[in-house]
Amino acid sequence: MNPIAISVFTLSLAIGTTITLSSHHWLLAWIGLEINTLALIPIMTKNPHPRAIEAATKYFLTQATASALVLFSTLINAWQMGEWTLTNLSELPSTAVSIALMMKLGLAPLHFWMPEVLQGIPLISGLIMSTWQKIAPMTLIMQIAPLINLELMISIGLLSILIGGWGGINQTQLRKILAFSSIGHLGWMIVIIKFDPQLTLLNFILYIIMTTTMFFSFMLVNATKMQDISTTFSKAPVLATVSMLILLSLAGLPPLTGFTPKLLIMTELIKQNTISLASLIMFISLLALFFYIRLTYIFTLTLPPNSSNSTPLWYLKINANPMFMPLTSLALFIFPLSPTLLFML
Numbered sequence: 001m002n003p004i005a006i007s008v009f010t011l012s013l014a015i016g017t018t019i020t021l022s023s024h025h026w027l028l029a030w031i032g033l034e035i036n037t038l039a040l041i042p043i044m045t046k047n048p049h050p051r052a053i054e055a056a057t058k059y060f061l062t063q064a065t066a067s068a069l070v071l072f073s074t075l076i077n078a079w080q081m082g083e084w085t086l087t088n089l090s091e092l093p094s095t096a097v098s099i100a101l102m103m104k105l106g107l108a109p110l111h112f113w114m115p116e117v118l119q120g121i122p123l124i125s126g127l128i129m130s131t132w133q134k135i136a137p138m139t140l141i142m143q144i145a146p147l148i149n150l151e152l153m154i155s156i157g158l159l160s161i162l163i164g165g166w167g168g169i170n171q172t173q174l175r176k177i178l179a180f181s182s183i184g185h186l187g188w189m190i191v192i193i194k195f196d197p198q199l200t201l202l203n204f205i206l207y208i209i210m211t212t213t214m215f216f217s218f219m220l221v222n223a224t225k226m227q228d229i230s231t232t233f234s235k236a237p238v239l240a241t242v243s244m245l246i247l248l249s250l251a252g253l254p255p256l257t258g259f260t261p262k263l264l265i266m267t268e269l270i271k272q273n274t275i276s277l278a279s280l281i282m283f284i285s286l287l288a289l290f291f292y293i294r295l296t297y298i299f300t301l302t303l304p305p306n307s308s309n310s311t312p313l314w315y316l317k318i319n320a321n322p323m324f325m326p327l328t329s330l331a332l333f334i335f336p337l338s339p340t341l342l343f344m345l
Helices: 003-022 026-044 050-081 091-105 113-119 123-130 132-147 150-169 174-192 197-221 237-251 259-271 275-300 324-333 335-344
Strands: none
Touching: 003 026, 003 132, 026 050, 026 123, 026 132, 050 091, 050 113, 091 132, 091 150, 113 123, 113 174, 123 132, 123 174, 123 197, 132 174, 132 197, 150 174, 150 275, 174 197, 174 259, 174 275, 197 237, 197 259, 197 324, 237 275, 237 324, 259 275, 259 335
16 A cells, blocks of 8 residues: 555544544544544455455444444433533433444444454454554543443443353454454443443553564464464564463463453442442453463463474564554553552553
């Protein structure tokens, strides 16, 4: 793709997100969401493959439906309340808007588009869709969280954690596994958002860091299937070890970064006298732990049946993203800062 076109689309992504983050008016927030959607579609189809075209079409139809629901709900709210302010919603429009934003995020049961779309696009486009594209809808949900029904949020959060773990168990495509991983992590955020929005923000930031690092590691070895990572250790032992630790961090195992939000969320749920909810979430999250550990097993504990004829990656000059090492450090070693983060929250 033309570098000028890539620059325009990337700038449009940034502008769309910035408009949504800085707006107090539902119409401006909706415009920012639309700019975001329209800017990503050409990036998804920069390699004009039929599968990419299909994924972009599915993404456009889903996002257009969610955007129409946002506009329709806020229009009804403006008719009822007499204003377009973000934080002034009546009960019915707030529920409809929250469902539309959750559809944009890919939360269950409105998640069916996300694994299919992510599977059909390149890794770099999948990275943008899994991280940057979620910033604007998540920010809007955090702003209207006090107005949303608590039972609705907990139900959708629990279902997302369940689907995120259950859906990823039988997958062999890495992009689909990352899509279900994203659904599960967003479920954790939605469960706690009514109790502690700051904790949701922390969880979201750590999710972006860990997911970005995982996509970068897959892009370094150009891996899209499980069989692609089975030979990584023989070619690049350090990269395979780091990738294994990042996966364990995504799984939420101590003493890695991913354990921090889970520990803080469990602490907050126990403080709210919802021990049964906390126990249920921990039990359901064991499903996701299974496929993370399966990936780590393939990364480091399997070897090809015979010697590989491919040139080891340490012998080649790898064009690694300069952000890879700082992000790796953040994705693995933030857990010791948990007391400080807890004090700040």
